[in-house]
Amino acid sequence: MTMVRTLPCLLLLVSGFAQAAPKQPNILFIFTDDHAPHAIGAYGSKLIQTPHLDRIANEGMTFERCYVTNSICAPSRAVILSGRHSFHNGQMTNGDVFDGSQVTFPKLLRKVGYETALIGKWHLKSDPTGFDRYEVLYGQGSYYNPRMKKDGKEVKHVGYTTDIITDLSLKWLKQERDPEKPFMLMSQHKAPHGKWEPALRHLGALDDVEIPEPKTLFDDYAGRTSSAREHRMGILEHLGDGRLMLNYSSKFTPEQFKVFDGYFRPRNEAFLAKRDSMSKQELTRWHYQRWIRNYLLCTRAVDENVGRLLQYLDESGLAENTVVIYSSDQGFYLGDHGWFDKRWMYELSYRMPLLVRWPGKIAPKSKNRDLTSNLDFAQTFLDLAGAKAGPKMQGVSLIPLLKGEKQTDWRRSLYYHYHEGGGHGVARHEGVKTHRHKLIHFFDKGEWELFDLKKDPDEMKSVYGNPDYAKVQTRLLRELERLKKEYDVPAFVYGSHKEIQAQKKKGR
Numbered sequence: 001m002t003m004v005r006t007l008p009c010l011l012l013l014v015s016g017f018a019q020a021a022p023k024q025p026n027i028l029f030i031f032t033d034d035h036a037p038h039a040i041g042a043y044g045s046k047l048i049q050t051p052h053l054d055r056i057a058n059e060g061m062t063f064e065r066c067y068v069t070n071s072i073c074a075p076s077r078a079v080i081l082s083g084r085h086s087f088h089n090g091q092m093t094n095g096d097v098f099d100g101s102q103v104t105f106p107k108l109l110r111k112v113g114y115e116t117a118l119i120g121k122w123h124l125k126s127d128p129t130g131f132d133r134y135e136v137l138y139g140q141g142s143y144y145n146p147r148m149k150k151d152g153k154e155v156k157h158v159g160y161t162t163d164i165i166t167d168l169s170l171k172w173l174k175q176e177r178d179p180e181k182p183f184m185l186m187s188q189h190k191a192p193h194g195k196w197e198p199a200l201r202h203l204g205a206l207d208d209v210e211i212p213e214p215k216t217l218f219d220d221y222a223g224r225t226s227s228a229r230e231h232r233m234g235i236l237e238h239l240g241d242g243r244l245m246l247n248y249s250s251k252f253t254p255e256q257f258k259v260f261d262g263y264f265r266p267r268n269e270a271f272l273a274k275r276d277s278m279s280k281q282e283l284t285r286w287h288y289q290r291w292i293r294n295y296l297l298c299t300r301a302v303d304e305n306v307g308r309l310l311q312y313l314d315e316s317g318l319a320e321n322t323v324v325i326y327s328s329d330q331g332f333y334l335g336d337h338g339w340f341d342k343r344w345m346y347e348l349s350y351r352m353p354l355l356v357r358w359p360g361k362i363a364p365k366s367k368n369r370d371l372t373s374n375l376d377f378a379q380t381f382l383d384l385a386g387a388k389a390g391p392k393m394q395g396v397s398l399i400p401l402l403k404g405e406k407q408t409d410w411r412r413s414l415y416y417h418y419h420e421g422g423g424h425g426v427a428r429h430e431g432v433k434t435h436r437h438k439l440i441h442f443f444d445k446g447e448w449e450l451f452d453l454k455k456d457p458d459e460m461k462s463v464y465g466n467p468d469y470a471k472v473q474t475r476l477l478r479e480l481e482r483l484k485k486e487y488d489v490p491a492f493v494y495g496s497h498k499e500i501q502a503q504k505k506k507g508r
Contacts, residue, residue, distance in 0.1 A: 024113065024182040024385050025358070026322040028309065031186060032302055033073060033121060033193035034342065035328035037353045039299050046212055047334065048296045052307035053355060056326055060357030061366040061402060067414055067433065068330040068374050071342045071349045073193070074098070074123050075419070076329035076374055081105065081130075083378030083393030085417070087493050090504065091124065092419035098124035103390040105378040106130035106184065112387040115181040117172050120165040120188035127152065133176065135168055137161070141190040143197035143298070144250035158253060160199045162191045162298070166305040170312055184381065187309065191298040192332075194340075195242050195249045198297035200256065203263040205300070206293040213288060214336040216458055218281070221337075223461030225447040232425035233333070233341040235291070236284040243340075244290050246272070288335050295334065319359065323384055326355040327374070336458075343426040345416045345433075345440050346459050361403055368401050370410050371435065394487060415483035419493060419500075430489075432480040439464075439476040443494055450476065 037043040041050040042057035043064075068076050070086045078091030081104040086092045090099050106116040107130035115132050122128055122136035127149070135150040146161045147154060157164045169187040177183050198205075217235070221228040232238050241247050246268050252260060271286065278286065306326065313319040331349045333339035342349035352374065356362060376395035382388065383397035400407055414433045421428035421444065431440040438459075440449045450464035450473055463469045492503035 023321055026182050026318060027114075027184045027381060027384060028313070028322055028324045029184070029186045029188075029381075030306055030309065030324070030326045031120075031188040032326075032328040033123075033188075033190055034330070034332040035192055035299060035302070035353060036332040036334055036348065037351055038348070039192075039296065039332075039334060040353055040355075042355060043353065047292070048299060050299070050303040052303045052310060053326060055310060056306075056324055056355040056357045057365070059359075059364050060324070060355060060362045061368055063354035063356070063368050063372055063398075063401075065369050065435075066327075066352050066354040066372045066374070067350050067416070068352050069414075069416060070418055071330040071344065071416075072418070072420055072423070073329050074125075076352075077122075077124060079374050080377045083375065083390060083395050085375065085394060085415075085487055085489075086419060087417065087490055088392070088394070088488070092493070092500070094123075094420065094423075096125075098126045100126045100129035103392065104130050105381050105390075106186075108382055108387050108390060109184050109385055112385055113181060114184050114385060115177050116184045116186075117177070118186045118188065119168045119172065120186075121190050121193075122188070133172060137190060140193065142250045143190065143195075144252055144256060146190075160301065162189055162199070162301040162305055165189055166308050169309065173312065173316075173318075182385070184385075189302055189305075191302050192295050195245070196291070196294035196298050197245070197248065197250055197260070198294055199301045200259050202297040202300055203260070205297060209293075211289060211292045211296070213285070214334065216337045216460070217284065217288065217335050219337040219460075224459075225442065225445070225449055225462065227427045227429070227442045227445060227447055227449075228337075230425050230427070231339065233339045235287050235335055235338050235340060236280060238424070239287055239291055239340065244287060245294055284338070291340065292334060321359075324357040326353065327377075328353050329374075341424045343418055343420070343424060345418065345429060345431045345438070347453070347457070350416065350433075356398075356402060358402060363404055366404065369435075370401055370407065371412070371414050371433070372398060372401070373414055413479050413483065415480075415487055415489075417489070417493070421497075430480070430484075432476055432483055434476070434479070437472055437476060439473070439480060441480070 038045050039048055041054045042062050069079050072094055074094045075086045075091050078089045078098050082089040082102060090096060109116055118128050118131045118134040121141055128134040135148050138147050141161060143161050145158050147156055245264055313322055330342045331351045332342050333348055336348050376398050379389045379393055379395045380398040383399045412434060417430040418428055427442045428444050429440055429442045436454050438451045438453060448464045449462040450469060451459045452463060492500055
């Protein structure tokens, strides 16, 4: 009799424990294209204010040493999805087609009960897999009136793409997802990738502002190998009329065109009337001011739309159990060294932004200086959800760092490998980075560079071959070989394009 009376109490007790079990957190991953950390207030930008991105940092953690494994758009996205280096997931260049049959973190999240959605820029050529819902731009997408593929079917939108991607993200959060399931939403923007067309509401907003020039705008590359001098990403020589908004990329509605062209046309005509009489230095400065203003205004629209998502999380009561993560596919040159674009292992294209807010878990205004990577994102997402990582994933979960736990055995170096070659004149290269030093090998050219980032943070002078750095050089050469073994870098990646494609067809 006693046991019969006690049983309901035990059941109630067990039920109470079940109800008290921690819920799997929602994950909101906001991702942009080509957003340089030095165009974010939280990273100390002198170019722009980003109050909504800064809010994530103020309420969470700023990763100050997060780096990409391969500084170019599609490969970075593939690494994030797969948790594997480019030479293992198959997306070594922008020209490759992503193999959607491989294990990716969204597929593993679904197995533990998550609803997954991808809205915005995809840029991997194959159709997305592992998502309950997707609506993605075709290719690079346009800044206005984008064509998108929604679960396999084409749809068209009218408006500014940054706003539209957020509208669709909010619609999914509010109306389309299953509220009984935790969610993973990847809200991914085209901006601030070129060609940079600001929103109509922002035209002229920076006309009265002289954007500070980077101190290396007129770099002559004297302290580095021939690789840097052979670039094709110069602010003066290579931006071109399209990137300078002397002609436009988007297909506007008549109403949009009237406003957009009404702003740019008179200013373009005034510039073209004097262009031939301007010196190279004057042209460089005009190019820089015109381009950087457009870039920053595209970034302003991103920040505004991040604010819209954060506001909805607050108003809906979702904020407390939602991890918000902001990142971009790599860094970007904002006139630094006279460049735009990315690809290099040099710091400004190598370092990527990573801001994370996790209420109750991350101390506000935290900063982390450990060496982290986009290779770690997949395992971090899975760890948040209580899911196991794929057996071939090569990153490390960032959860201990997010919680502020001391890590005595955290990695001390990172491996980098840029495979594409030729794009914007950037030669293929690989390298190793530690907290203080960086070794780069342009293997097709047989050139090496070594930088002391403490003494030379702008990477103006290589010390490779300098006797004072002989021990450092030897140590980094050994570390490079160790990392190549650790990540199982295949020999075929050093071959010609034809050799690489032949090996990939064999299904490595």
